[in-house]
Amino acid sequence: MKKITTIFLLLSISLFAQKRPKVTVSGKIIEATTNQPLEYATLILTSVKTKRVTGGVTDGKGNFSIEIPKGLYNMKVEFIGFKTKQLPQKKLTESTNLGTITLSEDAEALDEVEIIAEKSTVEIRLDKKIYNVGKDMTIKGGTASDVLDNVPSVNVDAEGAVSLRGNENVRILIDGKPSALVGLSGTDALRNLPADAIEKVEVITSPSARYDAEGTAGILNIVLRKGKITGFNGSTNLSLGNPDLFRLNGNINYRTKKFNLFSNLGYSYRKGPGNAFSDFTNLNNGTITGFRTETRNYERKNNNYNGSLGLEYYLNKQSSITGTFFYRDNTGDDLATNLTNLFDSNRVLTDVINRVENETEDGNDKQFSLNYTNNFKNDGQKLTVDFQFSDNNEEELANITDNNTLSELNSQLTTSTNTLFQIDYVLPFGKNHQLELGHKSEFQNLNSDFRVRDANGLPLSPDPSNAIDFKQNIYAHYAQFGSKFDKFSYLLGLRLEITDIDLLLLNTGEESKKNFTQLFPTINLGYELNDTDNLTLGYSRRLRRPRFWFLNPFETRSSATTVFKGNPDLNPTYTNSYDFGYTTRIGKLTLNSSIYYQFSTDLIRRVSIIEERDVNGVDTNVFVRQPVNLNDESRYGFELTTNYNPFKWARLSATFNYFRFKTDAFTYVFTAPDGTQASTFLPEVDNDSWFARFNSRITLPAKIQWQTRIMYRGPQENAQGNREDMFVTNLAFSKDLFNEKATIVLNVSDLFNDRRREGTTYNPNIENPTTIAYQEFQWRERQITLNFTYRFNQKKKRERPQGNFDGGGEAF
Template identity: 70%
Template sequence: MNKLLLIVFALCIQLTYAQRPQSKAKGSNITISGKVLEAKSKQPLEYATLVLTNTETQRVLGGVTNMQGEFSVDAPAGTYDMKVEFIGFKTKPLAQKTIVENLNLGTILLSEDLETLDEVEIIAEKSTVEIRLDKKIYNVGKDMTIKGGNASDVLDNVPSVNVDAEGAVSLRGNENVRILIDGKPSALVGLSGTDALRNLPADAIEKVEVITSPSARYDAEGTAGILNIILRKGKITGFNGSVNTTIGHPDQLALGANLNYRTKKINLFSNLGYRYRKGPGNSQSFFTNFDNGVLNDYRNEDRTFDRKSNNYNGSIGLEYYINQKSSVTGSFFYRKSKDDDFATNFTEFYDVNRDKTGDQTRIENEKEDGTDVQYSLNYTNNIDDKGQKLTVDLQYGDSRETEPSLITVDDVLSEQNSQITNSISKLLQIDYVLPIGENSQLELGHKADLQDLYSDFKVRDGNGDPLENDPSNTLDFKQDIYAFYAQYGSKLNKFSYLFGLRTEITEIDLYLVNTDSFSEKNYTEWFPTVNFGYELNDSDNFTLGYARRLRRPRFWFLNPFESRSSATNVFRGNPDLNPTYTSSYDLGYNTKISKFNLGASLYYQYSTDVIQRVSILEERNIDGVLTDVTVRQPLNLNDEQRYGFEFTANYNPSKKVRLSGSFNYFNFKTDPFNFSYTSNSGETVVTELDEVNESSWFARFNSRITLPAKIEWQTRIMYRGPQDDAQSTRKGMFVTNLAFSKDLFKDKATIVLNVSDLFNTRKRESITYLYEEDDTLRSINDSSFQWRERQISLNFTYRFNQKKKRGRPEGDYDGGEEFGG
């Protein structure tokens, strides 16, 4: 186990932009470097391990190769037994050497071990955490609670990340997170990110990168940071793969396959899947209404969701190795989704004495037919053996959704609505890496990200005619972003630094056809980044980062269409939104103490023009009755300060018991703000939002215990504390997941029983207060929302030409093997 921990340590401190400096003084560290290739194809072997054993102290050190097959390990001068290992390949012993100065072992060739090849597993089954200068990498691994799940389930199990009851993803309590797939925007995220993440199977995901202090090579979008989802792609020669199936209650069926075929010249990989899910959910809103501060009446809305989803997705890619240094990869992704959703909204009306005065049943039947297509092409050229590298990416995506819906009120057809959304996206990205000397590196790059989106939203009454206050609209949205960056990094003994500067030129055109209004927002901004790392010793390291970020309002926040499931509680976009800018600071510390792995971070963010959803009341004529309608829409508020700290811990008292946990506390302060709007009567209404100075926290605990008969039992507990904002108070939420796993057929198969939300408590509960301009109370809304009820599922996975890998380090999400810089 100690050797494995040291290997992970070497992997984590492997910086892509630096090699170790020479140090020949007696008693100081020397550097052992080299490169590992596959003997037949001469392709680099990533994650090959150099193992060093000091012949005097028997201390074991190690290093792991990067994507170019290169390793660089610091060690005290001395005599060492050395060997190079890679799972499925023959171990390569090296001659014992007494090393007193820097040593380059040159190129080391490894050959496949045909006798033990069937002991290799491509799909990693261990969960590890790798610490880099600007990010943490969480390998999905053997987390049973996500088996049969989706990308939202994976993200919700990553420290610092939360996924709320509606599927909104937040990082350290901030929902403005940039989500990338394999480092780029992707059709996998689709037009509506939360729905698409639910359709991306967890089994297709290899790891998640949490980037809280992004360097200049990353998009400036996302004030909270970036979540980069890395999909699986096989690395071992021959034909291999896995198939899996999931059944569950409420109704759930999933079939999937990950297939890979690799030779000396090509690597063919694919992910195929079908998912059917019936997703029951519910919500309740109880309104207490006032007139000039005097209690007037009550209204209760009970809503149930009956959702049926059929989703087909498939991707296929081919990587062709032009020569030992360069390759071309082309891939194609296709997804077809069909949803049939019923939202039943039962409303009861009460007078001031809570005597019932009437009721209404409103049913919305919405069907969704969506298609996403994406073509990608990548060219990679490792120009030389020193790390000089050029990559070029091209990407084209086409996403289309059609959403017709019928609304009945008390069994009478009331509305016939439809929304058609088409989006074309194009991407060009060029990155160049130039090593400077032995310990420094310069990176340059350009990216063009172009989007052209058209949305047509029509609302008609039961006879097909426009409503009196017609909320229909047609939107033509274009957003072009051109980015350029440069960054320079180096390592001086135990100290690392990375300085970067990125500029992004944004051109936005927004045309609202119904009102014949056109607006454009063009701006050029600079985004500096600074990252430092210091390795105190083998077990302790510090990181410090600064980054300027922004949040551009997405098209669904700009589009002023209204949700129609409820006539009295709606959401609409705001075409006047401006971007939010944030300066973010992050200080991190990681250490290992005996069987404990501990990590801690302090962070501070200052944001301007913060985008936040607020609620207003509009008086509308509904069925001949003047009724107060709650309208939620996003607005630019004043500045916000956010600070907090997070703590992660991992403790493995034995091979059969692994415990981990994380805790995150944050405080946010928003300045007071007044906003005005024009009511339907033409009156200007001013609403004042008081200063907000509130804090919240969330915590996770995870245990994995091996029971008799080698049954794995995993328990994951999460609690999110209460939180207030300018208008609402949100209650705390407690969630528990259970899973039991058993390997079968000589480890070629695994069966997992998973219970998600054991106590059925995953609900968002909140109270919202709305006031008149003179601070007179107008309405109180006590609400709860549950997107998906408790889910029980059974997952079966069968692997062919691969078995469960035994050679990778062990760890857990919430702490893991946290070393490196």
């Protein structure tokens, strides 16, 4: 009864407040010296009569629009690092535009301070959510993979694969573009990108037309830090850990009114122990004919050097040109020991195979980027031109021994060049309308030469060696128009993408060409119910192009009985996505929720088949996994994210995501080793899964910060098996030193050492299996890290004001 009375009272007060006459105060805040708009600048209004304080913050163009009751107000404008500006007292009886307000830098403050947010904040836009990465302790001393694993809606599995809302087909960008930071092996690169280099992560589940159509789940855009304050500043970061970990990173930034020089340097060494276990049961019409177990241990050593140097030169107050060079050198020494035990139907041991793969890796990535930006007369009109060229090289050499006898010498050399050209133009109409046009061309040329030789350097028979030439050219054009009427916003777009893919198998001369032209419409709508509640609705059409490693038909060699190979005949997957979101703030509680639906055609999934092969003179069932195009899949679910700060010393947040998916039945036809046609029937799948995440941050005595992060992923089934649930716990303790110039953190990742993928596969299907395979895989074991960060001419900012301006671009 008390709750009902309270709710009724609040509704009454709200209704009464809405009846009070209100006016709108608007204007623009810019930097005095450069005329650049200031985002997150704050206008504070204090009622002379009631002493009530209200206000708001500016959007990406420096604009503000605040609805307040009529009355006499004192006004001032604040922005960290700038002098507070007191405005004349004004009686506001009608909607008023204060015009353009200029702020000047506070020279004393800028000599000392570079703003670094302590607490992660969230910005809601029409087509994305922006997570400004704060000093969350479980990512301190960590990597980009750790950052992504802390972002709501995102999961990073035991192998480092990134998924968004349970879907692994997510496009990862760096500063809005493909990057050499991701390189040929994206998951490995993300583990080498330090968390401290990341300013924010954009989760784009309903991408507008300005974004690539690639990625059926959506886009994750990682935005790196660049100094924005005049003067010299930087930081250095040292991490030590067990298993062996040493990481040293540093960044420096020097900015004047004419140029901005920035650089990042880093070195890391780590051992990555991992393990896997498989238990195979062979059947014939339901009768067990034998067993096989495989126990695999991984010992990985990795050395990584990376550095970047960039210079932004301000041509005038409205335009600048930026050049950036990035280089990374990575070496690895991986030892995989695979012990295979063969048993008869009574579990009597019949044979033992000890297969050891010793692989060395040497790769380097180079990338040059050039950007030109012109904001014209700060009226919102903007032109950006980007050029980017990257060169990636990777060499892998592996020796394989069976029962202590050298059996194979393997090598793989992969080279890739990528060229990108992009131009974007923004043209505003009036105050609340905006047109955007753009073009993008992207060219990839990749060559991979994989060779297998016996101990004498001679080809095997049959020879699994192969080499490919892969070319992919993408041409894109887009247009979109956005507008805002009172509390309603919309952003409508259309993107055209032309794709040319050419795959040549050099060993056989076979060639696979894929050419397709597709339109990708996008619709994003938003409605502000009031100051604390808003609704969003989005639609987008997306695609998933098969990557070269899914097209390359070579087989992995670390196990003679469990292999993976690509499929040159893969087609892209197309997905229509719908997303309805609701955001509200109730006191100290912020709640983001959404309902989503996706329908995909030509779904790409890995399918397992059994082939009988000669392994060391014994006819053995070999487990072969290959990606294929299945039929259609529908997926729907809902997501709930909450942030609650009940006390100054406690911050709590939680994420819950439930999804259900249905995949049509499918018959996979393939060519057996003897040349005959065979097939595997995959029944219809109608199943669900969910995952949840909880974070708490508690301030202990002596200002020690204690953070706990708990993640649970529910079980899931597919046409050929199931995946078991997973539970992960991370802990961290943090303490600021030397007047907040330094921070020391103790971080324990995977406290209970339970982060492993477990599941069972039935081949050819669950209803009539000939092989049942139970498998466990743990990519890396529990990690304990001690991290120390020192900042010079930088201080932590307690909390930056959070904007509530909906939009997908500069203004919407």
